Amino acid sequence: MTIVTNRKHLWFFGLLTLIICSNVLLYRLDLMQPLPNEVALGTLVDFMIIIPLLTYFFIIRKRYSLKSLLFVVLAGYAAAALIVPQGYFSSYSFVKYLLIAGEGAFLLVELFIVFKLLSKLPAIFLFYKKKENEIPAFSYRIEQALAHHMKTNRFLEIISSEISMFYYSLFSWRKKPVIDGQVFTFHKKTSAVAFYIMLIHALVLESIGFHFFLHSWNPIVAMVVLLLNGYGLLFFLAEIQAIRLVPFILTDHHLYLQVGMMKRLKVPLEEIKSVHYYQGPEKLTREETKQLFDAVLPDIMKEKPSIEIEFFTNQEAKMMYGFTKKVNKVHLRPDEPHEFLNFLQRKITE
Known part of the structure; x- marks a missing residue:
């Protein structure tokens, strides 16, 4: 299966490279000049139809939402606009307006969902407060509160992830770690927090230096990169707080495993x-990791897991922004592995 997947990716990137390079050379080689204006239509077809179709069949199909194709089409148009000299696009300016209309319709649907969300905020907040003593961590509570009052979809799951990120990065600094049920920390004997602080330090220094360099070339690109770096800074802060505040939690009925912001x-x-x-190897093959929930924190030198948990049936792990993964086992490294093992064995025996 791994060989098949790798072969599919190789075919995709090979065909993608062939399409992009052939179009770039078409406009750059002197021996191809002069070109008729209609050649721009061929480039638009390549980038807005052929490449999205390749992306669907090789990457998206059965894995991601069809909505992802919209972003591939938009990226294709942007790439075509960079490759095709401006004069060739004059006859096909209507394509830009069609894309704007499609994006506008998509945006209206998303705004309608936001409007419904805002109208139900009081009920969502009441449900969240009601479940405060039943559901142990913020991410689980806000997700259930949203799902209880609105139909679950990818956009709503993205909103849930964003709310969690802003909560942990900006509003959780006076909060204390979860203590409901039996809890087991998993970060105190690692350098994970120091690792993320190091990344934040590097990101801040890179943002300052790189911003002035880009600003001298293109102020708009510089501002976009600065905003992305600011978002990355908030994400790393949220990751630190989520690791600190949400340990592994064992209640009478469930085991909760949340690893920072990225997965639970x-x-x-x-x-x-x-x-x-x-007792397994330190490094696993790609095939072995497909149905594995890896709850060992990233570190400067990632440690070998100390505990393995196996399930009777596949369980659904939640990733950030609504992505899911079916898993049949967990690898983890709690700070007190012996205590965690004994307590969980006693619980499942009971």
Whole structure:
């Protein structure tokens, strides 16, 4: 399966490179000149139809939402606009307006969802407060509060992820770690927090220096990069706080495993087949990681997991922005592995 996937990616990037290079050379080589204006239509077809179709069949199909194709088409038009000399586009300016109309329609749908969300905010807030003592961590509570009052979709899941990120990065600094149920920290014996602080330090220095360099070339690009770096800074702050404030939580009915902002897993105790010390290799193959929930924190030198948990049936792990993954086992490294193992074994036996 891994060989097949790698072959698909190689075919995709090979065909993508062929299409892009052939179009670039078409306009840059002197021996191809002069070109008729209609050649721009061929480039638009390549970048707005052929490349999105290749992306669908090789990348998106059965994995991501079809909405992702819209962004591929928009990126294709932007790439075509960079490659094609300006004079050739004069006859096809209507394409830009068609894209704007399509993007506008998509934006209206998203704004309608935002309007519904705003109209139900009081009810969502009440539900959130009601579940404060039942659901142990903010990310789980806000997701359930939104899902209870609105139909779940990818846009709503993105909003849920964004709310969680801004909460942890800006509004959680006076909060104390979760203590409901039996909790087990997993960051105190690692350098994960120091690792993210190092990334923040590098990001801030890069933002200052790179911004002035880009600003002298293109102020708009400089501002976009600065905003992206600011978003990255908030994400790293949220990651630190989520790691600190949300340990592994074991209640009477569920095991909650949240690893920073990026992923989390809620497992009913009756679905746990076994829990034991991990005796496997330090590095796993890609095939072995496909159905694995890796709850070991990233570190300067990533440690080998100490505990492995296996399930009777596949469980759905939640990733950031609504992505999911089916998993049948977990690797983790709590600060007190012996205590965690004994307590969980006792719980699933009961």
